Amino acid sequence: MDTSTLLATLMILIAVAYVLGxxxxxxxxDTSGRGYANLNSLPFYYGMLTALWCGIPxxxxxxxxxxxxxxxxxxxxxxxLPDDIRSLPAAELGLVLNTINNxxxxxxxxxxxxxxxxxxxxxxxxxxxxxxxxxTVAAVTCGMLLAIFAWIRINPAQKARLQVETAFKLIxxxxxxxxxxTTVGIVFSVIFESLRFFQSVxxxxxxxxxxxxxxxxxxxxQVGSSGAFGAIPLFAGTMLISVIALIxxxxxxxxxxIYLSEYxxxxxxxxxxxxxxxxxxxxxxxxxxxxxxxxxxFIRDSGAWTFEFLGLQMAISSESALAAGLVMxxxxxxxxxSLSDDVIxxxxxxxxxxxxxxxxxxxxxxxxxxxxxxxxGIVGGVLLAAxxxxxxxxxxxxxxxxxxxxTANPLESVTTVTVQIVTLLVGDQEFDSPxxxxxxxxxxxxxxxTLALNYFALHVVKKYREQYE
Amino acid sequence: MNKDQEQIMTTETSGQKPNTIDLVNKNLAKRxxxxxxxxxxxxxxxxxxxxCLVFLFTDIIGKGHSAFLQTYVKLNVDLSAEALDISxxxxxxQLAGANYQGVLKAALxxxxxxxxxxxxxRKLYGTVSNGAGFEVRQMVEADxxxxxxKIDVWVHADDDIDTYYKSRAADGSGAYTGRMSEQQIGWIxxxxxxxxxxxxxxxxxxxxxxxxxxxxxxxxxxxVGSLLTLLVTLALSFPIGVAAxxxxxxxxxKNKFTEFIExxxxxxxxxxxxxxxxxxxxxFINFFEMPRSIPLVGGFVLTLMTLPTIIxxxxxxxxxxxxxxxxxxxxxxxxxxxVILHHVLPLAMPGMLTGAIIGMAQxxxxxxPLLMIGMVAFIVDVPGGIADPATVLPVQIFLWSDxxxxxxxxxxxxxxxxxxxxLITMNALAVWLRKRLERRW
Numbered sequence: 001m002d003t004s005t006l007l008a009t010l011m012i013l014i015a016v017a018y019v020l021g022x023x024x025x026x027x028x029x030d031t032s033g034r035g036y037a038n039l040n041s042l043p044f045y046y047g048m049l050t051a052l053w054c055g056i057p058x059x060x061x062x063x064x065x066x067x068x069x070x071x072x073x074x075x076x077x078x079x080x081l082p083d084d085i086r087s088l089p090a091a092e093l094g095l096v097l098n099t100i101n102n103x104x105x106x107x108x109x110x111x112x113x114x115x116x117x118x119x120x121x122x123x124x125x126x127x128x129x130x131x132x133x134x135x136t137v138a139a140v141t142c143g144m145l146l147a148i149f150a151w152i153r154i155n156p157a158q159k160a161r162l163q164v165e166t167a168f169k170l171i172x173x174x175x176x177x178x179x180x181x182t183t184v185g186i187v188f189s190v191i192f193e194s195l196r197f198f199q200s201v202x203x204x205x206x207x208x209x210x211x212x213x214x215x216x217x218x219x220x221x222q223v224g225s226s227g228a229f230g231a232i233p234l235f236a237g238t239m240l241i242s243v244i245a246l247i248x249x250x251x252x253x254x255x256x257x258i259y260l261s262e263y264x265x266x267x268x269x270x271x272x273x274x275x276x277x278x279x280x281x282x283x284x285x286x287x288x289x290x291x292x293x294x295x296x297x298f299i300r301d302s303g304a305w306t307f308e309f310l311g312l313q314m315a316i317s318s319e320s321a322l323a324a325g326l327v328m329x330x331x332x333x334x335x336x337x338s339l340s341d342d343v344i345x346x347x348x349x350x351x352x353x354x355x356x357x358x359x360x361x362x363x364x365x366x367x368x369x370x371x372x373x374x375x376x377g378i379v380g381g382v383l384l385a386a387x388x389x390x391x392x393x394x395x396x397x398x399x400x401x402x403x404x405x406x407t408a409n410p411l412e413s414v415t416t417v418t419v420q421i422v423t424l425l426v427g428d429q430e431f432d433s434p435x436x437x438x439x440x441x442x443x444x445x446x447x448x449x450t451l452a453l454n455y456f457a458l459h460v461v462k463k464y465r466e467q468y469e
Numbered sequence: 470m471n472k473d474q475e476q477i478m479t480t481e482t483s484g485q486k487p488n489t490i491d492l493v494n495k496n497l498a499k500r501x502x503x504x505x506x507x508x509x510x511x512x513x514x515x516x517x518x519x520x521c522l523v524f525l526f527t528d529i530i531g532k533g534h535s536a537f538l539q540t541y542v543k544l545n546v547d548l549s550a551e552a553l554d555i556s557x558x559x560x561x562x563q564l565a566g567a568n569y570q571g572v573l574k575a576a577l578x579x580x581x582x583x584x585x586x587x588x589x590x591r592k593l594y595g596t597v598s599n600g601a602g603f604e605v606r607q608m609v610e611a612d613x614x615x616x617x618x619k620i621d622v623w624v625h626a627d628d629d630i631d632t633y634y635k636s637r638a639a640d641g642s643g644a645y646t647g648r649m650s651e652q653q654i655g656w657i658x659x660x661x662x663x664x665x666x667x668x669x670x671x672x673x674x675x676x677x678x679x680x681x682x683x684x685x686x687x688x689x690x691x692x693v694g695s696l697l698t699l700l701v702t703l704a705l706s707f708p709i710g711v712a713a714x715x716x717x718x719x720x721x722x723k724n725k726f727t728e729f730i731e732x733x734x735x736x737x738x739x740x741x742x743x744x745x746x747x748x749x750x751x752x753f754i755n756f757f758e759m760p761r762s763i764p765l766v767g768g769f770v771l772t773l774m775t776l777p778t779i780i781x782x783x784x785x786x787x788x789x790x791x792x793x794x795x796x797x798x799x800x801x802x803x804x805x806x807x808v809i810l811h812h813v814l815p816l817a818m819p820g821m822l823t824g825a826i827i828g829m830a831q832x833x834x835x836x837x838p839l840l841m842i843g844m845v846a847f848i849v850d851v852p853g854g855i856a857d858p859a860t861v862l863p864v865q866i867f868l869w870s871d872x873x874x875x876x877x878x879x880x881x882x883x884x885x886x887x888x889x890x891x892l893i894t895m896n897a898l899a900v901w902l903r904k905r906l907e908r909r910w
Contacts, residue, residue, distance in 0.1 A: 070758035165806045169720055175712035176721075179733040179780070182773050186744055189751030252514040259511025274900075276518050281896060282525070283834025285863040286885050289870045293878065294528050330521045337518075359493070361500055363507035384739060391741020393837035394863075398870060418743055418837070425750065426840055443747040447740065454739040455732075 006062065006136050010143060014055040017147040021050025024154050041161035049160045052167050054147035058139045065135045073127045080123050082116050100124055190447055193440030200434045201229045206441060208232060212404035212415075214424060214435050229438055231445070233404040237414030241325045241396060242389040244410055248329025249389075250382055253336025260337070261344045262366055273341075280334040287327050288398030296323035296399055303411060319401035322410040328395050332385045339384060343377025343461070344370060346468050376464040383457035387450040393418040417442045529889075533882025539671035539684065540626040540634045542597055542660060544576040547619045548609065558616045564609060570602035573624065581656060592653055596660075598625035600685040625673065626666065628683035628876035630657055634666055635879075647875060674883065678849045679865065683876035686869075688884050690851045694764055694844075694859030695833060701768020701855055702775060702832050707825050709772070710779030711814075714821075717780070718787040719809055738777035745774045746841025754842055761843030765855040770838045775828035782824025786817040819906030826899040830892050836863040862888050 025046035029039045036043065074097060078086060085096060096117070103113050103121035113121070154160075198206070209230015256276065260269050296318055303316040347370050355365040371378070401413035402423060424439035550558060552575060553567040574594050578584065584593050601624035608622065609615055626634070629649055634657070637644035646654060660666045677687030713734075721727040749770035753759045759766050790813050798808045839845075844864050852859035860868070862884065869881040 067757050074758070161804060165804060168806050169716070172712045172716035172720060175709045176714075176716040176730055176780075178709060178713065178773075178776065179730055179737055182737055182748070182776070183733045185752055186740070186748045189748050190744075193751060252517055255511045255514035256518055259508070259515055263508060263511060272515055272519070275522065276515070279518060279522055281830065281834075281892060283836065283863050283888060283892070285834070285836045285866050285870075286525075286529070286889070289866065289881060289885060290525055290528060292870065293532075330518075333518050333521075361504045363504045364500070366507070387739060387741075391743065393741070393743045394867065397837075398867070418741070421743060421747070422837065422840055425747075426843075426845055440747060440751070443744060447744050450739065450741055450744075451736060454736050458735055458739075 002132070003062075003066065006139060010055065010058055010062070010139060013058075013140065013143050013147070014051045017054035017143075017151070018047040018051040020047075020147070021151055021154060022047030024151055025156075025160070028154065028156055039156050040159050041164075045160035045164045046154050046158070048164045050147055050150045050154070052164065053150035054143045056167075057146055058143035061142055062135060062139050065131075065138075069131050069135070073124070073131060076127055077120060077124055081120060085116065104128075186447060190440050190444040193437050194444045197434055197437035197441045201438070201441075205229060206231055206438075210406060212420075214420070214438050227434065229434065231417075231442065233406040234415060234417045234420055234442070235445075236406055236408075237321065237400070237404070238390055238416040238418075240321050240408065240410060240414055241328065241400060241416060242386060244322060244325025245328035245332060245389045246382070246386060248326055249332040249336050249385060252329075253333045253385075254340050254378065256333070257337040257340035257344060258366055258370075261341050262362065262370070273338075276334045276337060279330065280332075280338075282331070284331065284392060284394040285398070287331050288394040288396075291323050291327035291395055291399035292319075295327055296320060299323050299326075299411075316411045317401070317413040319399060319413040320411050321400060321414045324396050324400040325410065327399065328389055328392055331392070331395070332388055335388060336381055336385050339381030339461075340374070340378050343374045343381065343464065346377065346465065347373045348468055374464075376460050376467075380457040380459075380461035380464065383453050383460070387453035387457070390453075391418065391446060391450050393422060397422050417446050421446070529882050529885050533879055533884075533886050535635045536674060536879040536883035537671050538635070538668040539673060540631040540666060540668055541623040542626045542630070543621050543623050543663075543665040543667075544573060544580065544597070545619065546572050546576045546605065546622050547579075548572060548605075548615050549617055549619070553609075553616065558613055561610075564613065565606070567606070567609075569605040569609070573597055573601055573605065581659075589652065592650065593656065595627050596630055596653070596656060598627050598684045599682050600680070601625055623667075623669075625684045628874055629653075630666075631684055632876050632879075633657060634661070634668070645875070674880065678851050679847060679860070679868075680849065681847075683872075683874050683880055686877075686880060688862065688865060688887060690848060691860050691862045691865035691884070692887070693851050694848075695861040695863075697764035697852060697855050697859060698767040698771065698839075698861055699829055699833060701765055702771040703825070703829055705768065705772040706775050706779055706828065707821075710776050710825070710828075711783050711821055713776070713780045714783035714787055715809055715814070718784050719805070719813065734777050734780055737773075738781060741837075742774055742835055743837040743841065745770050746838030748773065749838060749842045760856070760858075762846045762848070762858045762860070763856050764852065764859050764861075766842050767839050767844055767859075767861065768855070770842060771832040771835060774835065774838060775832050778828040778831060779821075779824050782827065783817070783821045786820025786824065787813060789820060790816045816908070819902055819908075823899045823903045826895050826902070830895040830899075833895070834863055834888065834892060836867055839864055840867070862891075 022043045025039060025043045026036075029036050029043075039046075077097070077100070078093070081096070085093070088096065099113070100117055100120045101124065103117060104124040206229050209228060210232050211228040211230045212233045213228045260273060264272065299320055299322055300316045300318050307316075351369050351373055352365055355369045356362075360368070396416045396419050400416060400419060402415050402419065403413050404415050404420075405412055407414060421439045421442050424435060424442075550556070552572050553569070554571065555563040555567045557563055574590075577593050577596060578590070581593060584590055604624050605622060629647055630653075632647060633644050633649060633654070644654075649657075657666070673685060674687045676689055677685060678690035680686040717727065717730065721730075749766060753766045753769055754761060794812050794816065795808050798812050799805075803811065839861055844860050845868060846858060846860065847868070848858050848860050850857075866881055866884050866888065869877045869884065
């Protein structure tokens with residue numbers, strides 16, 4: 001049976017186990033004629049215990065099976081292929097496997113496949129059916145046997161509640177560990193692929209090279225065969241766009257936060273704050289569309305007009321760093337403002353009152369007392385905003401362009417780390433060319449930089465909060 | 470202020486002794502002006518933010534509203550068996566394979582008999598959509614008695630004609646001609662004069678999957694894909710997130726290990742979403758060899774991405790439940806698990822649901838990680854399950870925004886409007902839920 005039917009079957013099995021376990025505990029309790037009184041725990045816990053014994057091992061089994069069966073089946077299949085096919089390089093072997101897969105699923109229309117492929121496709125289908133059947137049998141048997149085991153063990157003295165509570169706690173612990181596994185998964189997946197990349201491109205060339213053109217030659221004698229993987233233009237482009245975004249977002253966000261927390265009435269505040277936060281809730285792909293179709297042409301046209309007016313000979317690219325940066329700035333305004341708002345509100349009122357008592361105006365109090373007191377928190381917020389700007393993808397993909405120019409001119413088109421990751425990885429790629437692996441090296445850089453920024457920022461903000469608590 | 474002090478010192482040395490109040494009064498006007506300026510900067514910042522929002526919305530709506538209408542062309546089509554090139558009208562195979570595009574072409578030739586030459590004719594046939602034959606086929610299959618009649622049918626106009634007709638003012642001026650030739654414009658104007666062109670509500674946009682032809686493209690596939698992906702995300706991230714939050718708030722002792730988990734969660738909340746895409750690509754696609762571009766894998770990736778949000782908001786909700794509730798339950802003999810399941814979770818549920826809805830809204834708008842796991846494929850069919858190839862609404866927007874046809878611009882904007890409508894509904898629901906169920910202790 002297929003996986004979803006199997007899962008449904010297991011669910012029914014678990015429910016049956018619960019009912020049976022609960023029933024047995026009640027039956028055992030009643031023989032003594034004192035109702036539930038001589039049961040260690042409530043019948044619910046005996047039922048739960050049986051259900052847990054039935055469900056958890058079998059579900060784990062199914063999960064592990066689904067995770068690994070594709071890999072194992074592939075290995076078995078490769079062993080059955082003729083020798084000359086098996087000795088092909090990994091990439092071509094992958095192609096062959098793909099074709100076999102298509103034949104097996106009946107997606108192959110047109111040309112008659114090679115006989116060994118047709119045979120392999122049959123084997124593949126057979127292996128898959130066997131695997132699915134074996135999984136069904138194993139999971140159902142496992143669940144039933146363990147449920148029977150738990151059911152037999154039920155007796156009034158059994159500490160079912162304690163056992164269920166321990167299991168409950170362990171399940172909760174496992175769920176909270178997923179955060180750790182995710183981090184570990186991210187680190188390992190980017191580091192492994194990056195190491196493979198650095199085997200073909202030296203680390204130094206990657207970090208300090210001034211030229212980026214991620215092409216790899218198919219033949220050794222091809223013109224322009226050597227791809228260049230110098231990431232400096234990407235870092236510079238990322239910096240340029242992020243700086244433009246921060247120039248827009250930091251003053252605006254900060255001033256908005258100051259106005260809302262120090263001047264605005266509660267009514268205005270409750271109306272304007274959610275309105276600004278809508279800006280943060282708009283998907284980045286919408287900002288990207290807005291940047292590419294409205295802001296960039298506007299900048300190009302108005303810039304061309306200005307240059308003509310000034311009599312300068314300059315062209316503005318239709319994909320400019322300025323357009324992407326401005327729109328990204330608008331996107332992170334609410335981010336800066338809500339973080340600044342928090343820290344400004346955390347400054348004790350006594351500091352303000354002291355300043356007013358000395359005769360300072362409200363703006364003098366803000367500039368000379370509140371802001372200096374809140375500065376660490378604001379810096380932390382700006383750092384978080386910077387990390388958000390560096391990691392932002394869709395706006396730059398749609399509005400910043402692909403050309404890896406090393407320039408500080410915001411009117412030219414630049415490319416960023418995230419744009420290159422997307423361009424290198426979208427579409428079908430084999431996983432052993434430096435071109436694809438370069439994306440993971442870029443991902444590693446991105447992860448390290450944003451992690452450092454976040455860690456530092458969170459640390460600063462935490463320190464700051466403790467100061468006034 | 471420093472200036473004032475300096476002034477006091479200089480005047481003191483020169484022998485005169487002015488009143489401090491005079492010095493204060495002297496600068497007062499300037500200081501009030503600075504105060505006003507400062508307030509103005511604050512107001513201007515807020516106004517800038519709100520104006521950006523208003524401008525964004527008007528721009529999108531202005532570009533996209535026209536996509537909810539579609540131009541149709543009326544043709545007098547001869548549905549005789551000979552014209553359709555079929556012999557047996559009761560044979561469904563023949564009905565399916567009949568020459569519907571041919572009868573449409575014949576109808577166009579009949580309407581404009583003066584047209585000659587292969588290239589001009591091809592231009593003329595381009596008046597109606599490439600999928601128009603399919604529309605006639607559906608009509609005939611639904612009602613085979615139409616065969617043998619000569620009837621008026623309304624079919625989708627080609628996207629160029631659609632754009633032209635929509636941008637055309639009532640007196641025929643100001644129309645966007647684009648790639649159309651004078652001759653084509655002449656045909657369209659003739660049809661308009663006949664009353665054979667009209668705009669109707671664009672049902673295709675909501676009922677069809679993706680297509681290369683703007684007039685046949687719809688967002689149904691993307692919406693279903695988004696729903697399936699969100700379903701997977703919600704089914705995984707809500708229970709796991711709540712469980713993790715319960716563990717951290719109710720069980721975990723304050724030690725290095727707990728702190729490590731917390732640092733991890735906080736950092737993951739700020740990791741760029743594209744990194745989660747790389748993770749999904751390396752682990753799910755590469756290592757576990759799951760198929761590309763299916764909602765299941767998309768849901769896995771988005772689960773990992775939204776988990777921190779859900780954990781953080783669930784923890785806040787659990788924290789807000791006062792300790793007295795727990796103590797009262799413990800006092801009458803409840804176990805830890807009973808306290809949590811019977812008292813803490815029900816009381817914290819509104820807060821956790823709000824967090825979950827906000828997390829889902831974030832997942833619904835996410836594009837970058839889904840590009841990484843291959844959800845950018847061109848998929849025409851509406852997905853039927855979590856293991857079918859699919860795309861999602863934001864990715865559809867990204868794909869359409871790349872298309873050169875002008876008609877796709879308005880459809881992209883319209884898709885954005887639909888996406889924003891979903892997001893606003895979800896956020897409004899979260900706000901309503903918070904207001905409605907929030908409890909002050």
